[in-house]
Amino acid sequence: MKVALFSAKKYDQQSFQQWASARLEFSYFDTKLDANSVGLAQGFDAVCCFVNDDLSAPVLDALYQQGIRMVALRCAGFNNVDLDKAKTLGIRVARVPAYSPEAVAEHTVAMILCLNRKLHKAYNRVRDDNFALDGLLGFNLHGKTIGLVGTGKIGKATARILLGFGCRLVCHDLSQDPELVQLGASYMNLEDLFVQADVISLHCPLTPQTAHLVNESSLLLMKDGVMLINTSRGGLVDTKAVIKGLKSRKIGYLGLDVYEQEADLFFRDLSEQLIDDEVFKRLLTFPNVLITGHQAFFTQEALQQICQTTSDNLLAFSENRLAGTEL
Structure with a gap:
């Protein structure tokens, strides 16, 4: 079975060569899939895509005309796929719903700690032989109220870590997790979570209902100086x-591993180019903003699970079986 793997990086090729089934023949394209x-x-018989590949209706039409009947997403999110169009065309779509929740959860907590204790600033100071502590004051996470929006596998893994710090957890999700409730977490509506939380961390999928969940109105509900991750x-x-919230000091700390216009930025080396995205460049001017380039998932364990699950999904298609991760 021949598979075209788009948005391929060196680590993708190494991972799939190491962990994917030998029955699959991959060709790697570093360009993202689009029109x-x-x-x-x-x-090819199938395509393998990542978070910023374009699987809108026109692209799916073109794939269908070329004989493609399978889209294997090597990620959990699927907001970049027109699922209704895929269903109409008879193109099967599968994803990797749970590759390593701990990878993203640990990165989330790392961002909280780095912003709070200003580790990125301290690192640069010490390298310049500046050992002054002025401007590096943080706060104890112990006893703080952390709001988790979404308590699926990643949100739950994040909750377990934060409970170990002695935090009070307030959560919002369409359904409650009994284990988290037993551990002491409280579920509430989104507005109450925004009002109570010292730190708010987002762990929900992007849908029409959750788009711009954090906006001017919801920011007004939050505590002054809130940390948003x-x-x-x-x-x-x-x-x-959010930029307005940073300027007004409503947001005291901002940690982003994702960005709504990241498709033209992330996963590429643009160090020798000018970036035209003025909104993104404005974010980088704030000293209390920490941005990483969609690397929260990026651990050895996660890559192995992504490759193996993607491989299983493709083999299921080739054998005319339903994969348990199909959408």
């Missing part, structure tokens, strides 16, 4: 509203 590159899928999907946050 301009879809012709590269000609002659997003390691889920960039579109959950209205970036322009």
Whole structure:
């Protein structure tokens, strides 16, 4: 079975060569899948895509015309896929719903700690032989109220870590997790969570209902100086509203591993180019903002699980079986 793997990086190729089934023949394309590159899928049986690949209706139409009947997502999110169009065309779509919740959870907590204790600033100071503590004052996480929006596998893994710090957890989700309730977490509506939390961390999928979950109105509900962390999907946050919140000091700390316009930025080395995204460049001017380039998932364990699950999904298609991760 021949598979075209788009948005391929060196680590993708190494991982799939190491952990994917030998029955699958992968060809690696470093370009992302979109209307301009879809012709590269000609002659393949399936495509393997990542978070910023374009699987809108026109692209799916083009894939169908080339004989593609399977899209294997090597990620959990699927907001970049027109699922209704795929169903109409008879193109099967599968994803990797749980590769390593702990990877993203640990990165989330790392961002909280780094912002709070200003580790990124301290690192640079010491390298300049500056050992002054002025401007590095943090706060104890112990006893603070942490709001988790979404308590699926990643949110739950984050909750377990934060409970170990002695935090009070308030959560919002469509359904409550009995284990988290037993451990002491409280579930409440989103508005009450925004009002109570000292730190808010987003762990929900991007849907029409959750798009710009953090906006000018919801920011007004939050505590002055709130810490906001997003390691889920960039579109959950209205970036322009967040910039206003930073300028007004409503947001005291901002940690982003995702960005709503990241498709033209992340997963590439742009150090020798000018970045035209003025909103993103504005974010970088704030000293209390920490941005990483969608790397929360990026651990050896996660890559192995992604490759193995993606491989299983593709083999299920080739054998005309239903994969348990199909959408």
